[in-house]
Amino acid sequence: MTFFALQDALFSDVAGYSLSASGKAVIGREADPALTYGECTPEAVEHILSVAEAKPGETFYDLGSGTGKMVVFAAFFMPLKKSVGVELIPELHEAAQMVGRRYIEEIQPKLEGDKRNTRLEYRLGDIFEADIHDGDVIVSHCCTCFDDALMQKLSDKLETCKPGARIVTITRGLSSPEFELLSVTPCQMGWGQATANAYIRL
Numbered sequence: 001m002t003f004f005a006l007q008d009a010l011f012s013d014v015a016g017y018s019l020s021a022s023g024k025a026v027i028g029r030e031a032d033p034a035l036t037y038g039e040c041t042p043e044a045v046e047h048i049l050s051v052a053e054a055k056p057g058e059t060f061y062d063l064g065s066g067t068g069k070m071v072v073f074a075a076f077f078m079p080l081k082k083s084v085g086v087e088l089i090p091e092l093h094e095a096a097q098m099v100g101r102r103y104i105e106e107i108q109p110k111l112e113g114d115k116r117n118t119r120l121e122y123r124l125g126d127i128f129e130a131d132i133h134d135g136d137v138i139v140s141h142c143c144t145c146f147d148d149a150l151m152q153k154l155s156d157k158l159e160t161c162k163p164g165a166r167i168v169t170i171t172r173g174l175s176s177p178e179f180e181l182l183s184v185t186p187c188q189m190g191w192g193q194a195t196a197n198a199y200i201r202l
């Protein structure tokens, strides 16, 4: 299955940008830059799994998961134990759940081997409250528009990851000595060229 066919089968009728806009209005945060919406591409997720040295059987987290593109693309590329998305905006969370059901019914049965067994999990809530202790690969695309204070909060949160976990932050990097930098590489997102910063939790 091509990337185009995968996106088309799952997301052709999912309007992430307008769901984000209406969802932010409902919670009175339409002008909050921390909730800026933007989407990954399948190529970006393949790249992220590579720089994070993701392995079969691992647990993947997308912190700020929107309509769940990273969650399903990660499961499509790698036979994971579990692929988890955490999203604050109910409208986006509900769309991600719908996409997840589609993926389980229409895509996953056609895949080979252990990719058929990857569990998808969607959590509605704040990434700063999420339990991520079992994560092997943790991605934050949402930190692209975080300010310094939120980056510090994210860094503190990511320190709760287990030693050996790999973390990929998009655009903005981490500076805590608790993380060793593995690589800084270009990464093509739906909204343009970004930077993927990959770390290992010491």
Ligand SMILES: C[S@@+](CC[C@H](N)C(=O)[O-])C[C@H]1O[C@@H](n2cnc3c(N)ncnc32)[C@H](O)[C@@H]1O
Pocket: 020, 034, 035, 036, 037, 038, 039, 040, 062, 063, 064, 065, 066, 067, 068, 069, 070, 086, 087, 088, 089, 092, 125, 126, 127, 128, 141, 142, 144
């Ligand atoms: C740039 S979008 C990325 C969406 C998805 N990860 C992707 O790559 O296609 C960031 C998402 O993070 C969510 N977000 C931002 N801050 C959050 C927080 N504190 N808790 C949960 N979700 C958050 C936003 O609502 C938005 O949907």
